Amino acid sequence: MAQAFVSTCVVLPDGIHSAAVLEDEGIIRAVCAPSEIPAGYAVHDFGTLALLPGLIDSHVHINEPGRTEWEGFRTATRAAAAGGITTLVDMPLNCLPETTNVAALEAKRSAAYSKCLVDWAAWGGVAGDNAADVAPLAAAGVRGYKCFLIYPGCEGFQMVSLQQLEAALPHVATTGLPLLVHAELEEPIAAATAMLNETSNDWRRYATYLASRPDEAELSAIRILLALCRRYRFRLHIVHLATAQAVPMLRQARAEGLPVTVETCPHYLHFAAEEIPDASTLHKCAPPIRSRANREQLWEAVREGVIDLVATDHSPCPPAMKKFEEGRFDLAWGGIASLAVALPVVWTGLSARGFGLTEIARLMSAGPAHLAGLEARKGAIAAGRDCDLVVFDPDAEFHVSANDLHSRHALSPYVSEMLRGRVMATYLRGEKICDLTQGHASFASDLQGRAI
Structure with missing residues (x-):
């Protein structure tokens, strides 16, 4: 039966309206x-609760196939649904095999089949010498490519040298798809370490870890990438920007007309280095969470529009990999889980x-x-798009508990944080x-998520 979703606060592309979504x-x-x-x-009237377009998280590590003890499609898409996220775009690592060729992409699609509560798409990988795989991956349906200019943190996915990257860039440019880059260089990190x-x-001190990954690691990488973008005119996307010192050069690149987009993550907008307890390896990520002043400068870049989007970089792991007993940042896995709470985390900062x-x-x-080329179907409450909706209470406040996470492992630095805004329901193509x-999550038994 056809449905009408009604609210006095429907967030449309041209602003907020009292409206019905048919x-x-x-x-x-x-x-x-x-x-x-x-x-x-059939009318569903949500009163003054907000109706948002279904969220899209373009930076997620689902880790299936190969490392389902870390996460997996079933649990990742459940956590996403609880957080109002109706589409995930999965990174080409830390799954096994890595999504660096068409066979690996098909293996991932097979692994995901019939397990997904939300829709998902895949990024391919530019890794090592796989330039010849770039065009076939595009033809097979990846939404773009991810590469690392530094060791990725686990075995399997290869970083690219500048020579390997330049071999791949003409192929990337020809596809018209974006290249997402982990923009840190090894040399400043090696020297600092x-x-x-x-x-x-003392590697139990957060200050030690922060000092080991200086701003210059990001800045030097971004300078090189902008120079390459000028030369090859490929679509460059900087993932998880942590240093606000890069904002002026990114602003200038945009003014030049370079095809550059930028993301940051909820944890860079919420936490600050001065507030992170020593030995709290739950806060470890790369690049690291930087100072309070840096955080506020990132917010200004959001306000200015230099930062185009916020994505979670959801990167969970088994508890043992966080090295809680040792509390050493140099030994612990770097990654923060936040799919189910990213919306209230970001809204807490935005509304304040x-x-x-x-x-x-x-x-x-x-x-x-826009980044993932999904505008025809996703990204707005508008005629012709999938009816992906989030019912959101922007005024509710709550302390995050482990029960709010819904990932395979209930580990996150957000546990015990006071947040503003709460997801009340999530709809995928009109189905709740x-x-x-x-007060607790109830999930649909019919798994209707699709590979898109």
Whole structure:
């Protein structure tokens, strides 16, 4: 039956309106005034609760096939649904095999089949000498490519040298797809780490870890990437920007007309180095969470539009890999799990700084949809798009508990944080896939998520 989703706060591309979203067969057919709902529609009236477009997380490590003890499609898509995320775009690592050729892409699609509560797509990998795989991966349906200019942190996925990257870039440019880059260089990190080890620094201290990955590691990488972008005119996307010192050169690149986009992550906008306890390896990620002043400068880059989107870089692992007993940042896995709480984390920061809900739609739906080439189907409440919706209470406040995470391992630095805004329900193509109105998550038994 056709449905009408009604609210006094529907977040549309042109602003917030009292409206009805008309759905039939999973597609938004029209958006109209509540008084104009045609006869025969089943009406769901959410009152003053906000209706947001389904969120898209364009930076997720699902880790299947090969490392389902870390996460997996079943648990990752469940956590996503609880967080209002209706589409995930999966990174080409830390799964095994890595998604660096068509056979590995098909293996991932087979592994995901019938396990997904939300839709998903795949990034391919530019790794080592696989330039010849770039075009076939595009033809097979990847949404773009990911590469590392530094060791990725686990065996399997290879970083690229500058020579290997330049061999791949003409192929990437020809596809028209974006290249997502982990922008840190090894040399500044190696030099800083050597100096810290020579002076017997304590690796249980967060300050030691932060000093081991200086801003210059990001800055030098971004300078090189912008120079390559000028030469090859490929679509460059900087993932998980952590240093605000890069904002001026990114602003200038945009002014030049370079095809550059930028993301940051919820943890860089929420936490600050001064507040991270020593031995709290749950906070370890790469690049690292930097200072309070740096965080506020990232928020200014969000306000200015230099930062195009926010993505989680959801990168979970088994508890033992966080080295809780040792508490050493140099030994612990670097990754933060946040799929189920990313929306309230970002809204907590946005609302405290005077932003409105339209910024959530820009940063966490429209921006990622554009990056991944999903605008025809996702990213906005508009006629012709999939009817992916989030019912959101922007005024609710809650302390995060482990039960709120819904990932395979209930590990996150967000546990015990006080956040603002709560997902009340998530709809995928008009079907309710998660209901949180009773204070706990109830998930649909029918797994309708698709590879897109």
